[in-house]
Amino acid sequence: MIVALIIACEVGFWVLLALALTVRYLLKWRRTSVVLLLCEPVLELVLFVVTAIDLKNGAEPGWEHGLAALYIGFTVGYGHYVIRWLDGHAAHRLGGGPRPAGPPKYGMARARHEGRLWTRTVVAAGVALALLQAALWYVGDDGNVESLRSFQWVALRAVGIHGLVALAYLIWPKKAPETEKRAEREPVETR
Template identity: 70%
Template sequence: MIVALVVACEVGFWVLLALGLAARYLLRWRRTGLALLLGEPLLEVVLFVATALDLRNGAEPGWEHGLAALYIGFTVGYGHYTVRRLDAHATHRLAGGPRPEKPPRHGLARARYEGGLWLRTLLASCVALALLQAAILYVGDASATEPLRSWQGTTLRIAGIHGLIALSYLLFPKKAPAGSAGPGEERTDGERTPAGR
């Protein structure tokens, strides 16, 4: 049941996002679109409550409970970011708004961007770890909570691997071809190109 609910929440996230953007920009129903977009966190609340009730009703902790915690964590870390990015693209394509800035591709600007993404992964991991630890304490039986502890290890590995990837952009920055740096990026001659030009 929990796995099906995780899948349903993921599908629901994208359906609500599509309906919200369509209502805002195609139908010009701004309030309806905003209500649909603001309704997305309710999906995670439903998943959290369902997982807690499943454990409360005596279900043996399994990998599906760990998956639910990880899903909620990463929705907290990346959900708003995803909605904001897609809203910016919809504004540009459907409402004549400015073209969204592309992520920087080179130098320290790229390293800062990757570092920001890693901070989101770190937030997601902290939320998932907290939920998993709460479930472990709630169940209480050390032998029964091994799948949840395994998910804690998986969560730490995800955060660690992403951290190393982000750090590699700082230690080994990709250099832009001569004179071709984008806005806010460093050129190979040591100068920065002014943002927005």
């Protein structure tokens, strides 16, 4: 049941987001789109409550409970970023706005971008770890909680791996190809 609810929350996230952006840019109903976007956290709250009820009713803690915690953590850490990114693209495609700038590709700007993404991963993992620890305390020593502990390690590994990637961009910043450097230095002729 928890897995089906996680899938339903993910589908609901994208459906609500698509509705909100459609209403905002095609129908020009800005307030309605804000209300739809504010419904997004309700999905995670429902998932959290149903997971807690499932554990309270004596369900054996399993991988699906750990996955629910990781999903909620990811949504907290990256949800706003994804919505803002998609809103920029919808404003361009549907609202006639300027093309959104992509992330920086080279140098320290790219390293800072990767560092900010890693910070989001830390937030996501922190939320997931807190939820998993709360579930461990909630279940107590009576149940088999190894699956919950294993998902704590999954969250910590994600932080570590993403941290190494961000650190690599800082230590070895990616350099622009020579053709792009030359194009930046040469003046553009206009007629």
